[in-house]
Amino acid sequence: MHKIKLVPDKPFYNSCDITVYDVTGEKEKKRCKITVEYAEVDVRQLKEQGKGYQAAMEHYRDWIYMVVKHYIADDWECAEGLEPIMEIISDHIKSYFEGA
Numbered sequence: 001m002h003k004i005k006l007v008p009d010k011p012f013y014n015s016c017d018i019t020v021y022d023v024t025g026e027k028e029k030k031r032c033k034i035t036v037e038y039a040e041v042d043v044r045q046l047k048e049q050g051k052g053y054q055a056a057m058e059h060y061r062d063w064i065y066m067v068v069k070h071y072i073a074d075d076w077e078c079a080e081g082l083e084p085i086m087e088i089i090s091d092h093i094k095s096y097f098e099g100a
Contacts, residue, residue, distance in 0.1 A: 001074070001075050001076060001077055002022055002024045002072055002074055002076040002077075003022070003023050003024045003076070003077060003078075003079040003083050004020060004021065004031075004068060004073070004076045004077070004079060005019065005020075005021040005023045005028070005079050005080040006018050006019070006020060006021075006064070006068075006078060006081030006082055006085055007016075007019045007081055008078070008084060008085050008088060011088045011092070012093075013036060013039075013092075014038060014039030014040075014042075014089050014091075015035050015036060015037045015038065015039065015053075016033050016035070016085070017033055017034070017035050017038050018033065018035070018036060018064070018070055018081075018085060019032075019033050020032045020034065021069065022072065023079050023080075024042060029088070030067075031071060031072050032071040032072070034067050034068065034071070035086070036060065036063070036064065036085070036089060038060070038089050040092050040096060042087070043056065043093050043096040043097075044096075046059055047097075049074070052097065053067055053093070053094065053097040055075075056093060056097070057089065057090060057093075060089050060093075061082075061085070061086065063073065063080070064085070072088045073079065086091070087096065
């Protein structure tokens, strides 16, 4: 199983690029870059599926896992960086669920 470090770029209003590094060996190796999108239209789709805030956060966590797994073609565990990314997502989607 690979150990992965996720490094977010400066987040935009509706998305954030994440650089994925494999830190399994002695040397850090850049594997890919992914973009997580959390614009109003993206969140609206989740809400239409009946997801609340917590379910939406789980969706994003699972989505990140599956996309990275696809690009590295193996299971992985996060060694560093997932929580700051989840905070960025939370900060951007929370307002779409308030008062709903």
